[in-house]
Amino acid sequence: MKQTIRGFRFSAVPAGIKKAGTDRLDFGLILSDTPAQAAGVTTTNLVFAAPVEITRKRLQSGLCQAVLLNSGNANAYTGDQGKLDALDLTAATAEALRIDPELIVPMSTGVIGNPLPKERMLHGIPDLVKKLDSGTFMDVAKAIMTTDTVPKTVVLDGETGSGPFKMLGMAKGAGMISPDMATMLCVILADMNVRAGFLNECLVEANSASFNCITVDGDTSTNDTLVVMAGGRADALTLGNKSSDCESFCSALKDACMGLARQIVQDGEGATKVIEVRVVGAPSKEKAAQVARKIAESPLVKTAFHGEDPNWGRIICSAGRAGVPFDPGNLDLSIGGVPIVRNGKLVSEDWEMAAHTAMKNREFQVTLDLRSGDGEWSILTTDLSEEYVTINADYRS
DSSP states (O other), X not given: OOOOOTTEEEEEEXXXXXXXXXXXXXXXXXXXXXXXXXXXXXXXXXXXXXHHHHHHHHGGGSEEEXXXXXXXXXXXXXXXXXXXXXXXXXXXXXXXXXXXGGGEEEEEEEETTXXXXXXXXXXXXXXXXXXXGTOOHHHHHHHTOSXXXXXXXXXXXXXXXXXXXEXXXXXXXXXXXXXXXOSOEEEEEESEEXXXXXXXXXXXXXXXXXXXXXXXXXXXXXXXEEEEEEOOSTTOEEOOSOHHHHHHHHHHHHHHHHHXXXXXXXXXXXXXXXXXEEEEEESSHXXXXXXXXXXXXXXXXXXXXXXTOOOHHHHHHHHHTSSOOOOGGGOEEEETTEEEEETTEEOSSOOHHHHHHHTTSSXXXXXXXXXXXXXXXXEXXXXXXXXXXXXXXXXXX
């Protein structure tokens, strides 16, 4: 499906943020023809980056016309200068575009604690603006990659009583990925006008069902930002008030977020497997999530996944330290559809080889039934490999 959308233009350039003198794209721009309705979700980390602070404030208006993105530098923990740098860059971009700087939100990802190479970035802004007529959505998706091995994009078509609409989304993220957002930048565009308040409601629901249900390493970044822009042009159709129309739009947004979230896990740093950890029979949905997260983020469990070792004891041990009451003598556990524990007892059949074989698959499911209620929740996680350690040991090298 073609990765273009009415009302939006794109560009990306190598500004030398990742490394001076290279041709790697690391500076991107998304521009809507007119101010678009907008909503956003940002990191829960108390140490949030300067661009996050600016984006939060500017999205309060419910409008956005441009997103200025960079990789190679997070502009996090950079003090007042980091904020001033981000403001200077959005101001220079606004001047070049002849739009209000308050309608530009910045997004950054990369190494924490280093000042932005602002002068190189300022030098790159004229090229960014010039290339808006020839740049592509994929250019920007590539420009925000750090340890990602592939760009992550999604294209969806939808239908409402008001007419058809299209969604285009991009995301980056491979490490420092945990529920409550992660080291993730994501922009989703829709070519239909949607009331900002309703757009925010849809986004919160979509984020909860997608990006907050994934983990790679249990870390939550300083820079997580998810922005949705709807409209983009003067003649864009407007979403009607019918419940069916609203449901159609929200469903498409959720599908876009879930598609991008799964791509992030599939491209997790050093990951060779994607595992769905499903906890059922918990006292509540929240308690199920608590147990599932504890299992999905356990290094011992994740290394067992990598070794294709059905080490059920590690899984139950992790569940037991999640702070959720249940009866250990009354639970069920299966790996890859193979029953291992029933009613708190190891099954008598020859389960180990069957479970080991199931774990050889690229994707499989772990299901734990606490038999303590009706709450259930699922989270996507990865295995933990030697390559993950190598990537992160050498990250700043």
